[in-house]
Amino acid sequence: MDQEEEIKYFVRVRETDLDGTKQVQIALTGITGVGRHAAKIIAEQASVNSHAILGKMSDEEIERIRAAVENYAESVPTWMLNRPIDIYSGKSRHLLASEVPMTLDEDINIMRKVRSYSGIRHETGQKVRGQRTKSTGRTGTTVGVKRKKN
Structure with a gap:
């Protein structure tokens, strides 16, 4: 008999509960500040299949995804960041989750x-x-034309 893999329905990455029933590149877009393009790049950096189901992945693969999310700003060009010049520090940053x-x-x-x-x-x-x-x-209040009463 085949043993069915258990699915983790919620995967916690960067203060966000991601849907474990979705593909990696779709689930990562649940993090505020991560779009489809960034999610695909994060999956490539973590060296995981971007079309695999997130909840069926091993703990080691999920840790690699977490690390890739944390190091996203250092590994992409500045034009791909959502805050290319920070007002306070003058450095380029990528804001995620509650920072946005x-x-x-x-x-x-x-x-x-x-x-x-x-x-x-x-x-x-x-x-x-x-x-x-x-x-x-x-x-x-609504502004409009009033009708005359007869």
């Missing part, structure tokens, strides 16, 4: 403190990137 929203909030707060145009737009809750605001992006 935290850094975004910090950047918006810096824009508010500096009183830049986009910082002021963020403060007032208006569109930031030059979109039209005459007819879209309205919040609050």
